[in-house]
Amino acid sequence: MASSKNQYELTYVISGVVKQNQIDDIVRSITQYVEGNGGEIIEVDEWGNQRLAYEIDKKRSGYYVNMYFRAPGDLIPKVERQMQINDDILRYLSLRMDAKMIRHYEKQKKRAARKAEEEAAAAAEAEAEAEEESDE
DSSP: OOEEEEEEEEEEEEEEOOOOOHHHHHHHHHHHHHHHTOOOOEEEEEEEEEEEEEETEEEEEEEEEEEEEEEEEHHHHHHHHHHHHOOTEEEEEEEOOOHHHHHHHHHHHHHHHHHHHHHHHHHHHHHHHHHHHHHH
C-alpha cells in the first residue's frame, strides 16, 4: 500500500566550528538519506554561518540549513534519529507544512523569481547603456 507524501520543512543547525567540506558532506548525507528513503527534495537552502540566539554546547555560531521536501510521514522519525546521532548537528526542527504554509512558500518563490527577473533586466539595460556610451 502506497502511503501519501506530505510536504515538510526541515531546519537544522550545524556547529560553527566544522569546516566547509564537512558541512557539505553533512548536507549531502541528509539529502541523500531523505531521497534514499522515499522522499523527494524540493529545495535545500543554505543560510550560512549565523550567530546563535543563545549558546549551545559552548558554541556561539552555527551553519543554518533549511530543506523542503515531500516524504511519507514515517520517514521523519528516521531523519530526526540520523540528526540526533550526528554530534555536529546542534539543533533541528521538522515541520509538516499545511496548506497555508505551502501557499506562503510558493508566494515567496514567485516573489524571489520576479525580483531576480527585474534585477537581470536592470543589469541588461545598464550594460546596453554602457555599450552605447562607449560607442560614442
